[in-house]
Amino acid sequence: MRSGSGRSLADMPLSRPVPWVSPVLYGAVLVAGLYAWLAGLGDTQPVLFTGGLAALAMLDLLERRRYPDLTPPRSAAVLLGARIALFAAVAAVDGSQLSRALFVLVPFTAYFAFGPAVAHALAAACALLLVAAAAVADPRWYANVEQVSDLLMFGVGLVLAVTMAAVAVEERRARADLAASTARVAELSATAERNRVARDIHDDLGHHLTAIVVLLEKAAAFRDRDPGAADHALVDAHDSARRALEDVRRSVRTLREERQFSLSQALTDLVAGQAGDDGLAVDLEVTGEESGHDAAALRALYRAAQEGITNARRHAHATRVRVAAALDATGATLVVRDDGRGFTPGREGYGLLGMRERVQAAGGRVDIGSAAAGGTVLKVTIPRRAES
Template identity: 35%
Template sequence: MSLFWRIFLLNAAVLVVATALLLLGPATVSTPVLFTEVVIAAGGVGVMLAANAVLFRMSLAPLRRLTRAMTTTDLLRPGRRLDACGQGEFADLITTFNTMLDRLEAERAASSSLALSAQEAERRRIAQELHDEVGQTLTVVLLDLKRVADQVPEPLREDLRRVQETTRAGLDEIRWIARRLRPGVLDELGLTSALTALAHEITAHAGLTVRRSYAPDLPALDERTELVLYRVAQESLTNAARHARATKADLSLHRTADGVELVVADDGRGTGGAPEGSGIRGMRERALLIGARLALGPAPGGGTRVRMTVPSHTAPRADAPPHTAPPADAPPHTAARGDDPLRTAAEGDT
């Protein structure tokens, strides 16, 4: 039955009942109207209005639930659906709304995947150009400064030494930016080595002490899953250092019954109920790409805790190295820093 006919029949039923009571009941209307008759008529109108309000509220309850769902739905928190209860058009409307959510979530996931893939490709290109072009140029400048410093008189030599140190610091900064844009150690040695290198870099540049804990029995993950885990850890540690004013953070990666779980907890000032920024929403978008669940809330001892659970349906990479967790106090692998030919040239004799 359509909404029009339901409303029409409800009103018709109320009017028929009221008319029958007026015709068959003892109530009459005299001239002039008596006070008791006014009270009876007003009571009858009140009863009719109340009956209409109750009936309409019951009939339109599915529409109110649908309105609340429309105002609270967030595509970054998928999976929430309404039960297609009600009759006729209401059930069809809820079913259509659920179908629309399925389509929107699928389209958002596809568009986010394309956007993030393009972003990672652009990061890789910029990191490669920083390393190959700018890094090589600064390395040549350092070598030329060293050659000139050996030939100039002693009063000018100290000034050239300071220029060398400034150039070397700029080269180190460019190399650090390139590693943040695209961590080569992630592709070469796997996730745990990349997280170790990330923790050391955050400690060196931001002063945030990062305690690490990796399970020894981590399953092999595909390349996209490893990259998402790394980016979420990177964003969480960066937020803890820059915005939360934290001094310590715990980074753990362990196996669960249905997959892998990454937890980053800090001792900062927390979110304070502030709306989520682009960084957190970016983490949620990345989690959706691999079907992971991302939860952000207060840490037990204060601060913020980010927890991402990755399901175990991800396929392992064909060329993935074994995930042997390094010791918690181990320095980053030399592939992240020491084997860099630019660093070797830059750290030659001064």
């Protein structure tokens, strides 16, 4: 997934994916400072104190309005400097001393604008600055349990702030990657479905249209010499057109609902549809049980038989085709053998390409070549997949 600048979301610093952190911390500091002022604890200057926190809140609001998605690095650096100055000013007039916690926002904010390296460096700088301030105020600060405890808590706050920023960035990147992956999967699924529909159109309509063309050519050739044969060819062409329409309707229904597929029944219907008077005889033999075999494998065998018969009629000019399907515990095999002119290697059209794609998707292989006694032999072998 790319932005308009050409950088991926995963490579970009991400701006304010957890915008509630700063307001919550400002509110906690405000409550603690006002309580210290009302209780007479420390030397809180309420006007300057509340004014500084209001300025911080206004700065955040203006940044979000000016840069709703991503703050440019130069602007982010200027804003970070302004925040550090305001943090120091608020801490100077806060009698509760809780305002020092505002400095955990320095590495937290820097992580989104400049990345982890800068954030870690600033976290270390904030910790050292606080230690130096404590040492200036009390040279024996390390012997003061309260001082050490405060410094440790501040260190824990820095670690948690940087960790929260890192988690937020990775979560945002993971969402971007997931969105990109989902889009890619959808694109691949759409491509696969288009290819499947294209193969179905070729296998179904191509098969029937080939028969129709052959029959119409015969009707035209015999129109004057043998009107009866011409009429018979026209009737057969009409039947082929009707079967083509039925196949289209069946394909549309298949897109809407998944039905149980029977290879033996489909092959029987396919062979019965070849009973036209175009000189091509088709024999069928099916052995074995279909139960336990993958439906995609059985459909691939059917499409292979359909393509083999179509090529025997269209290209090989065969007079007889034998289709044999065998199913056993090891797998499924289909052999289509014709007595035509044979197969010329290197001349595979879209139909054979689609057949290979179907068979390979089912885990099988396709072998095709000329038989020793003449004609073409097409063999499809698909191993039986182990049940999961």
